Amino acid sequence: MSRQMVRPGGRGARVQASVHTAVHELLAENGRETLTVPQIARRAGVTPSTIYRRWGDLQALLSDVAVERLRPDTTPDDHGSLADDLTTWAEHFLDEMSSPTGRAYIRDALLGDPDGGNAGQCSAYAAEQIDTILTRATRRGEKTPDTETVIDHLVAPLIYRILFRPDGLDTTHTHQLVATTLDHT
Amino acid sequence: MSRQMVRPGGRGARVQASVHTAVHELLAENGRETLTVPQIARRAGVTPSTIYRRWGDLQALLSDVAVERLRPDTTPDDHGSLADDLTTWAEHFLDEMSSPTGRAYIRDALLGDPDGGNAGQCSAYAAEQIDTILTRATRRGEKTPDTETVIDHLVAPLIYRILFRPDGLDTTHTHQLVATTLDHT
Incomplete structure (x- = not known):
């Protein structure tokens, strides 16, 4: 589960959506072997620290994306x-x-x-x-x-x-x- | 599975046994949050590169130890x-x-x-x-x-x-x- 509650339509929800989309796209393009948080952050247009703050680590982020999918x-x-x-x-x-x-x-x-x-x-x-x-x-x-x-x-x-x-x-x-x-x- | 075949009683088998024991002891002492390959290597009396060469990474080593247990x-x-x-x-x-x-x-x-x-x-x-x-x-x-x-x-x-x-x-x-x-x- 995400570490924070997300208000629909708020900034939190937008960040979550763009990070999830970035993970999904990068997985489809390159698989998970080479996937990194900085790469996801770049694609999603956020800083890596936004991701670490919200999800903790890559594994936890992947887990959230998986449940969504x-x-x-x-x-x-x-x-x-x-x-x-x-x-x-x-x-x-x-x-x-x-x-x-x-x-x-x-x-x-x-x-x-x-x-x-x-x-x-x-x-x-x-x-x-x-x-x-x-x-x-x-x-x-x-x-x-x-x-x-x-x-x-x-x-x-x-x-x-x-x-x-x-x-x-x-x-x-x-x-x-x-x-x-x-x-x- | 281990990346190499292990001959019973040979050096490979001894390394495997001491690395498995080290993982088991360190898990019991400190849990898995802080577990690292260099720490396991030190406890087992082998070099970290021996572990990386045989198992690839920590996750693969933990997987082998788990199956054994x-x-x-x-x-x-x-x-x-x-x-x-x-x-x-x-x-x-x-x-x-x-x-x-x-x-x-x-x-x-x-x-x-x-x-x-x-x-x-x-x-x-x-x-x-x-x-x-x-x-x-x-x-x-x-x-x-x-x-x-x-x-x-x-x-x-x-x-x-x-x-x-x-x-x-x-x-x-x-x-x-x-x-x-x-x-x-």
């Missing part, structure tokens, strides 16, 4: 049934998170963040999307598992394998996870 | 049934991995290791322990889930929550995970 920008699609909604969401989630960029962002979110706030935020984003899917299913009159069950048996295995054990990841595996999760209704 | 040093206990063996193992695994030291080691193993070899090794250690438990159960004539199912529905939720969502972690939750896993037999 991992924020879902749409509501999960409505396909008319819980099974379809969850399957489509899980396939999309796996696609995004297991891409080289997705993996790098998950690692960044974890690593620059010793107190766990940013990692918790990533998990909260997934939980919100699942909540949306489950609430919609309940309105349709479908039986649903609870959100924490979906986290344990669908989200957790996907993220665990992305980070620690990528070999088993494919669509068949994802569909099996959805089936197991739906057994808990 | 996460290696299980005993076979899982035999309690006479699959349910008891898996429950006891999972409780012990959660205890170790969710301790401040355990969490720090998991993060280190992930962090200094962009190609995923060390993270994969951590997962392989868990899989070996589970294999032992399942093989024993099969010999007793019990029905068992396969190792990857135990990874997905027991190991993954524990590690995911330790890293991203620690609130739900307790013995009741672990027991539920074991029950779900055993449904897959």
